[in-house]
Amino acid sequence: MDQKDISSDDIVGKCPHMCPIEEAKLRESQRLLHVFETLPGPQKFTRPKVDIKRAVKCFSRSAAGKDLTDPDKLRPPSVLLETLNYLFNDILNKDASWIVKYDFIADRLRSVRQDMIIQNTSRAHQIVILQPIIRFYAVAAYMFCEEDINQFDPYINNKQLQECLKRLLCMYDYYDTLQKITKNDVCLSNDFLEEHRPYFETLYLIFNLGDVDAINRILNISKNWRTSLVVTSVKMSLCYISGNYFKVCKLLKTLPLSLQIMAYLHMPELRRSCFKTMSVAYSSKNLLFSKAILTDLLLYNSEKELEIDCKHYGLKFNENGVNFLKTDFKANVTKVKPRKNDELDKKLKDVNISSLILNGSN
Amino acid sequence: MAFMTVAHYLQVLERSWKNQDGNKVAQFISIRHDHARFPNYHVEQPQGIVVKFLASPLDELVCYHLKCLYHIGCRDYLEAYHTQSNLVQCFAKILQAQKEENWSLPIMYTIASDLRLIAQQAEKQRASNTANPGEILEKAAECLMGCFRVCAADNRSSDEDTKRIGMLGLVNQLFKVYFRINKLHLCKPLIRAIESSQFKEAFPLGQQVTYRYFAGRKLIYDSNYKAADEYLTYAFENCHKSSRKNKKLILTYLVPVKMLLGYIPSRRVLEKYGVVEEFWELVQAVCQGDLRLFDELMERHETFFINSGIYLIIDKLKVIAYRNLFRKVYLILNTHQIPVESLQLALESLGQDVDLDETECLVANLIYQGKIKGYISHQHRKVVVSKQNPFPALTSLS
Numbered sequence: 207m208d209q210k211d212i213s214s215d216d217i218v219g220k221c222p223h224m225c226p227i228e229e230a231k232l233r234e235s236q237r238l239l240h241v242f243e244t245l246p247g248p249q250k251f252t253r254p255k256v257d258i259k260r261a262v263k264c265f266s267r268s269a270a271g272k273d274l275t276d277p278d279k280l281r282p283p284s285v286l287l288e289t290l291n292y293l294f295n296d297i298l299n300k301d302a303s304w305i306v307k308y309d310f311i312a313d314r315l316r317s318v319r320q321d322m323i324i325q326n327t328s329r330a331h332q333i334v335i336l337q338p339i340i341r342f343y344a345v346a347a348y349m350f351c352e353e354d355i356n357q358f359d360p361y362i363n364n365k366q367l368q369e370c371l372k373r374l375l376c377m378y379d380y381y382d383t384l385q386k387i388t389k390n391d392v393c394l395s396n397d398f399l400e401e402h403r404p405y406f407e408t409l410y411l412i413f414n415l416g417d418v419d420a421i422n423r424i425l426n427i428s429k430n431w432r433t434s435l436v437v438t439s440v441k442m443s444l445c446y447i448s449g450n451y452f453k454v455c456k457l458l459k460t461l462p463l464s465l466q467i468m469a470y471l472h473m474p475e476l477r478r479s480c481f482k483t484m485s486v487a488y489s490s491k492n493l494l495f496s497k498a499i500l501t502d503l504l505l506y507n508s509e510k511e512l513e514i515d516c517k518h519y520g521l522k523f524n525e526n527g528v529n530f531l532k533t534d535f536k537a538n539v540t541k542v543k544p545r546k547n548d549e550l551d552k553k554l555k556d557v558n559i560s561s562l563i564l565n566g567s568n
Numbered sequence: 569m570a571f572m573t574v575a576h577y578l579q580v581l582e583r584s585w586k587n588q589d590g591n592k593v594a595q596f597i598s599i600r601h602d603h604a605r606f607p608n609y610h611v612e613q614p615q616g617i618v619v620k621f622l623a624s625p626l627d628e629l630v631c632y633h634l635k636c637l638y639h640i641g642c643r644d645y646l647e648a649y650h651t652q653s654n655l656v657q658c659f660a661k662i663l664q665a666q667k668e669e670n671w672s673l674p675i676m677y678t679i680a681s682d683l684r685l686i687a688q689q690a691e692k693q694r695a696s697n698t699a700n701p702g703e704i705l706e707k708a709a710e711c712l713m714g715c716f717r718v719c720a721a722d723n724r725s726s727d728e729d730t731k732r733i734g735m736l737g738l739v740n741q742l743f744k745v746y747f748r749i750n751k752l753h754l755c756k757p758l759i760r761a762i763e764s765s766q767f768k769e770a771f772p773l774g775q776q777v778t779y780r781y782f783a784g785r786k787l788i789y790d791s792n793y794k795a796a797d798e799y800l801t802y803a804f805e806n807c808h809k810s811s812r813k814n815k816k817l818i819l820t821y822l823v824p825v826k827m828l829l830g831y832i833p834s835r836r837v838l839e840k841y842g843v844v845e846e847f848w849e850l851v852q853a854v855c856q857g858d859l860r861l862f863d864e865l866m867e868r869h870e871t872f873f874i875n876s877g878i879y880l881i882i883d884k885l886k887v888i889a890y891r892n893l894f895r896k897v898y899l900i901l902n903t904h905q906i907p908v909e910s911l912q913l914a915l916e917s918l919g920q921d922v923d924l925d926e927t928e929c930l931v932a933n934l935i936y937q938g939k940i941k942g943y944i945s946h947q948h949r950k951v952v953v954s955k956q957n958p959f960p961a962l963t964s965l966s
Contacts, residue, residue: 383701418789418880425874426750444883449933452925487932488944495946503925527947 216326219280224289225261226279233264240310242297260296262289265316274324281321283331289318290338294563305357308346312366315339319370329377333399336374337406341464341563343367344409348467349554351544360544364413371410375423378403382428402566404433405465411439412461412469415454416446435461442469451480452503463553464562470505470550474541477504481519485535494527507548518542571606578621578630585626590674597633598678599640599652599686609634610641625662629655636686645690649704652683653711660714668725673734676715680741683708688748702749709745709754712738720761736762736771736779743782755786777803781818788821788881797825816841823847824881827854827888830962846872854885857893859918862886888962890930891939893918894951895959904958906951908944924949938965 223230225243233239234256243261244254263281268274281289293311300307322335343366350358381400407424414420421443424436438457445453454476458469488495497509506512513523520536522529571577577596584592595601603609611617614634618627632655639648656679663672687708694704716738722731739758746754762768762779771779784799800822807814819841823833833851838844846869853861866873866882873879897914898906912927922930931951934940941960942953953959 418791421880422877425879444880447880448884448887449936450926450929452929453922456926483932483936487935488946490943490945493943493945493947499925499946 217275217277217280217324219282219285219321219325220277221263221279221281222285223258223261224281224285224292225258225263227258228279229263230256230258230261233261238264241306242300242302242310260292262293262314263317263321265313265320268320274320280325281318282325283322283327283335286318286321286327286331286335289314290335291564294338294342295560298560298563304350305353308350308358311342312346312363315342316366329380330399333374333377336370336377337402337566338563340367340370340374340406340409341566343370344413344464344468345559345563347471348546348550351471352546367413371406371413374406375410378406379427404431404436405566407431408435408439408461408465409468411436411443412465415443415469415472417443418447435465439465446472446476449479449483451476451483455503455505458505463550463557467547467550467554470547471544473505474544477515478519478541480504481516481521482535482537485521485530486532488530489532491529491531494524494529496527497523500528505547507545511545515542571603571609574608574611574617575621577603577609578618581626581630582622588669588671590671593672594674594678597629597675599633599637599682604637604640607641610638611635612638625658625665628658629662632658640686643693645686645693646704649683649686649690649708652679652686653708655679656683656711657714660718663715663731664718668729670725670729670731670733673731673737676719676734677737680712680715680738683711684741684745687745702751705745705749706751709742712742712745716742730767732765733767733770735765735767736775740775740778740782743779747782747785752786752789755782759783759786773806774808777807777814781814781821784818784825785821785877788825789877793825793828793881796821797829800825812841816843819843820846820876821878824878824885827851827885828881830888830965850882850885854889855892857889857891857896857918859886859889859893859915859920862889863919887934887937887939891934891959891962894931894934894940898953898958904942904953904955905948906953908949908951911951 230243233243234253237253239254239256239261243257245257247255263279266272266274293314297307297311318335319339322332327335343363346358347360347363347367350363351360378400407427411420411424421440424432424440438460442454442457445451445457458466461469484495497512500506501509501512504512506515512528516523516528518539520534520539522531522534572580581593581596584596596603598604611634614631618631618634622630632651636648636651636655639645639651659676659679663676666672684705687704690704691701716735719731719734719738725731739762742758743755746752762783780799780803784796784803787793787796787799800818804815804818804822807818809815819838820843823838823843826833832855833847835844835848835851838848838851849861850865850869852858853865862885870879873882893914894906894911897910901907901910908924908927908931911931912922912924915922915927915930928944928946928949931940931944935942935944938960939962940951940953941956941958942951944951
């Protein structure tokens, strides 16, 4: 089915563990083991021993003179999937601070991707591996958006998310071309691979809300993928471009929770643009815009939050409402940091994050 | 019927090369010239006969050319592509060695576009077992970049003999490739190279028209409509009047851009160039603020809009339609304080799913863009428009 996979001389990994023995021993001797990877015991003063069942291969950058292609140090796809399961089930639910868990998982995910790419793993495997990784980065992007930059760097997280998403979409495209060519049932048997495609196409659009390339991509793929979810997100993106901010917020609420949180991350930018427009369109010395309504329209948690933002952008308000004035809006100030949304947080509490990441929701 | 013998053909080539007749050589080394159709030119092993008549470096070029014709004759476009690609690379070296002369540029134009055409065919043929569509075309572009670098780097020759004048012809070929494989971001450095070239105005007119057409499309993609208007207008006005197909192509992009800037194309022009079907109803929908018709047309012509890459700009025309609809409401009510409710009602009657707040948001954007003069009172749910010229002509906005 996949000529390239069969005919080429790609390396095939042979490492049966989540971490190659050699690396485990090395890190043990150099005291580089993570607490999640050691055998329990009174090890305060002695050197921690490695638990090979729990050690996971570290990410290490490719560099000149470093051979990354040793089959004994590469994990085959089945082990990579096992590793994902371990990370998202066992580690994620561990009783430890979130930052420790996030750092550990994010690092190990990069090594999973690295192994996958070095081996030029089959497209089918890449799809199955990338999907949960993307969900993880997406959820993390929202969950930790309020954290200090030293704890959680949204830029790095988003970069990983974007890279994985683009790769996944390329894999989907490959199946599309294959399907067009073979037109037989070879691909039908692979339907489960594309089962989540509309979801991830939407995620890409929402993550890149208002981005021309993202919209053009969706417009140009087969119409089979235009589910109502995809149509809604295209509409959202178009509304965002044309400045129909209230509509964007309204549509946001119709998305599944895991996409809502992603879309919610655009709120600071959206509100900024909205205030900029409103400070011209509603410009008047004595007219007011009700705070309660604006809080509602722009999905703020409270009027207090709205006031903080207004102050930030130089807009005046009193107890009765916001007083927009053309000259007040400060265009030069940085946009505010994303905030979490109470309502979404409440809903997230009832969600089993492990299963959301591994199996997807809907 | 047969063309001249291969021996004769080689002699003509040899003479033209000696006379530095670039155009003649170009014709005789093109896969689109008459001779290419005749089987006696499809030679798998041409070295024997070629070296009898031709000296280096021409012999190598002609060998590749005849081999390429052979592969095309066998319908093996992938092999033909590889051979033509060798030909272009070989030519790049020859070009580089020719100091202070540029007579061979026509040859470069011809083999460059031949390469692109063959790559397109190969792409089609290989689509049956390839994993990466667009790969061959991308490789072809890399090959053309080789020539481009030779041309761009020629800064010692005098203005009459400079090879830099050949840059635009290559850029146009590269544009065609990049647009086909949807890698528009690769156009940017090319555009910069041309814009900063001292020969910007000296390039042949035909090439300039092509260049402005593609650069204009790129500007649309980047939402820079004012500049796009300038480029496409130049292309349209300077495109030869007998090239009706090209004129039509240019109009496909120029019409939406002009409309967005507030100009209304006349039916006569649309008719003249055969784009009435695609655009006339759209013009009416926008002018009359008929959003129902607008939505319907978006759906009906969706494939055309998407394939031409104008879907997004057409979607933006909706703003103009809103403006025109609101103006109608204003004229009917004949008041400077327009109830938001009336505007919403008008939108709803045309099948738009909007509430009062969203309607305000649409008006707010129009005011922000200067398309309506006035302000909104949210408390009274009224749009208060200026007593003087509340809906300024769109063309007056910068």
